[in-house]
Amino acid sequence: MRTLPALILILFFALAAHAQDGEALLQRIDRNLNPESYESYRKLINIEPDGRTREYVLFSVKKGNDKVAALFVSPASEKGRSTLRLGDNMWLYMPGVGKPIRITSLQSVVGGIFNNSDILQLDYAAEYAVEKQEETHDEVLLHLKAKTKTVAYDRVRLWADKKKLLPTRIECLTEAKMLIKNIYFKEIKDFGGGIVRPSVIETDSPLYQGYRSVMIFAGLKAREFADEVFTQANMPNLEALR
């Protein structure tokens, strides 16, 4: 009779250790993808089924687990707009409106398939818990579950290169496990400063047949920022960081 509780205890600790391994692995993937605090330029390209495109260029800064801001540099109609994310809170500042307004993670300030949470992406480990981990010959698959209801995707399946510990593909799913978006990580590049990571992220969605969006990274480098950079009051002044 004493063996059953002992087995349950062993199983519990084994599962907990497995989850801890998964969490640690996810954190390493996050760090390999971005330094904890960094700046970068990104070009976002929305591609329509007939090949027409719309391009945006953003300057982005991130600090820690929960602070991201992005400034539109191009085109002229968007220049000066900025977005800020503090944890689950997101704001959009438009020079015409003159004050930040709250936006949601599900909207998209640029249209296309990337939504606001893709553009203002936090660390995966900050938003998701590892439920399950599988391994193949050269890849590891992490089954992630959103930590709160405010996260844009309830479930995520993340495939990562086992050696490089960099993501190769992500599936974003609803609570009912319906696929809503694929994200592909391509073209690994050495950005300098020890940052070697995919420089192109591409996405498509079964909900938007024929449409694609592409994000190209440049000028990614570690940089320290004061916390006050990531405040509503500083949204009109992000240009000063460039």
Next chain:
Amino acid sequence: MKRIKTKNSVCYYPRRFRDWAWLWALSCWLLGTPSQGEEFTFDAAEFEKKPYHFGGYAELRPVLSGLDRDAALHRLRFFAEDGGRTTVEYNGRLQIEGDLEQGIGRAFMRLNSDYDNTAAGESFKTTVYDGYLSLKPTPNLTLEVGKKSLRWGTGYAWNPVAFLGRAKDPDDPELNLEGFILASVSWIKSFSGPLQTLSLSPVLLPVYDGFNDDFGETGHLNIGGKLYALLADTDIDLLFLAGGSGPNRYGFDFARNLTPNFEIHGEFAYLRNVRKRFLDATGLGGEREEDTLSYLIGLRYLTEAETTWIVEYYHNGAGFNREEMESFYRFVNRGYETFLATGDASGLERAENAGQGGYARMNPMRHYLYLRAGQKEPFDILYFNPAVTAIINLADGSFSLSPEVLYTAVTNLELRLKTTFLAGKRLSEFGEKQNDWRLELRMRYYF
């Protein structure tokens, strides 16, 4: 530099319709020209920061209006002329902005030039909307002096706590507005825990002859301020303005996301000793002084089908009640009848003065509801965003209804077609506006 290849696509030239080639070329431009064997490149050096920036937009805005010849405000404006049943106006706008940045300092200027050709004649006016110097010695501290538009408040259509700003047009609330000359300091501090951000922004606003003299009573140095906190994922502002150019004002606003797609916001403004001038139906004027409370409660909701709803209720404590507005309209009508019978326009002139004093302003009454539903790219029509907006006067049941479509297929070109229908009984706010309907095309090019 990275290159990505996409599928081939070509904007074909239709040989059988050579004569129509120009039309095809125009449609290709308007709809966006598909790329041919496209390669995406990104060289961040192209977007390297310069110490200066220059940009803005040019806009053309023709408007066709259907006049309500029996409406009080039509009589007030056109009593001396036969304006016909419709009127056409041509408006143009050039808004130029530029800044220069050096170290911790930045100079910013925004100029707005309006050309209007309306039934009232031609006019051209250039205004400095913003022109200020800013110093940011540390990430926590910003000092600003000059002309600046401060947009306080969390409401979309109205902002009762915008103590230092001009009233925005709820029909077009995202337009830039002219600022006031002021000096301000902004101190920010971030924290970890439920209180994430705290900022304090005191403001000095001088009102003297030739210096912000359209703000209020001259000869006063006014002081205002805003204390902002991001507390438990809620934006909270405490605001005040005092100094003698207007009533002392105290305000509070908030905004919070209840779920990722559902936001609520609100504003409350308490004004001491507001002086309000009013007219009765015989034209006898009066003035009373009272404390007023104005407030706004609103929400934004994004549906799964990507329809954005904005709903706001606005209580304008300083507004006129229904009897006061009806008295004003009756006085206008009496003045108009006197003018027709005798040619004496003095009554209408008094009404005109009263109108400028408040009766003919935007939303002069007390209870309003704002409803806006905007659909993102319905039926898979890209860059096509229709919306419909209703502004309802809850006191008299009159309303304006504005369907619009926004089309942005060409980068930096924005086309907006908007119609507005005004409806209401006689002696109601929207029933007595000078127009029954408006049709407006706004063509704006950003550079």
